[in-house]
Amino acid sequence: MILNEIFYSIQGEGLNIGKPAVFVRFGNCNLKCRWCDTKYTWRGNKEVALGNVIKEIRKYKQCKHLVITGGEPMLQQKAILALRKAFPKYYIEVETNGSQPVCCFDAVDLFTVSYKTSNSGNAPYELKTRNEKCVYKFVVGGKADLPEIAVVIKKYKLPANKIFLMPRGVTRAAILKNQNFIVDYCKIKGYTFSTRLHILLGLK
Template sequence: MIISEIFHSIQGEGPNAGKPAVFLRLSGCNLRCKWCDTKYAWKQGGEMETNDIIRAIRKYPCRHLVITGGEPLLQQNGLKELLKKLKNYTVELETNGSVACRITGFIEQINCSPKLKNSGNPPYSLRVKPANKKVLYKFIVQEGEDLKEINAFIRKYKIPKTSVYLMPEGTSRATILKRSGWLVESCKKEGYNFSSRLHIIMNIK
């Protein structure tokens, strides 16, 4: 697989925010979000053998793995081989939802983040459907107009509001905090979950 980086940190988003995790960041993405905070992962990366990846993951004293990117499902054959061998880990997968997931059986939680118009990408069909409780949906929100788009999206794909997390867009602490106040109020009104983005607020990986 082509790997961008492997590191130990805390999950910054969603229901597991604050949970220590080893991050496996795969290189390559099929989207080009204009506010992407990991543009380096679009191309930068090195080929690694499965056993070397496992050794690099195991060197940290943590049995929770977050697979991210880039878009990790572009390399799911490699991921399948890895997850078959990696025993005794709980696994979360981050995905933009544009690629069907064939490795659900190895994963405890799928964090699907469909990109709205504010990302600058052309619209795409959701391939990671709310077929089971493993999948939750995270949306990056810039302004009130995004809420209308999210409401239409979840109606179209029959996604329950309890599975949805709204997160403020921003690549700086100040922007995240500025957008959090009104977004929390929108979540209370609409019945969505709010998620902050701890890694940006704390300026950590």
């Protein structure tokens, strides 16, 4: 598989925030978000044999929770299926931009779908990753982003209890500055606020 890195940390965002997890970061992405905080996944990745990936994950034997992320991991769904086969009892979550149809539904416990709106600099695309295992996480850079997010939620009839809004920012100061209006909006709409806990804690 095309791999970028494997590391052990806590999940900093979304439904499983705070949970220890082994992060398997796949390489390559089909989008080019201007504020992407993992641009290093766009190039310089390695083709790594499945056996070596499994061996690396097993080093963290205290943890049975995988976060498969990227880049865009749904470009390599055969690799996701292979990881499920290798770790049948693990909790496996996938972080995706939602642009890809799902072929690995049974292999995954949770899809965190982060649709990228125009603040990312990408052209609009179809939200294809939609099923009952999905939650939807939107990155909010400012109040001006909220109307467009509302349009996407309405267009795809995304349920309020599956929506997470998260401030954009790669520093503690940026997250804290950008969060209060999002909390207020979540309270009005019944959405869930997510911080970026790993950034606040200075973790990877």
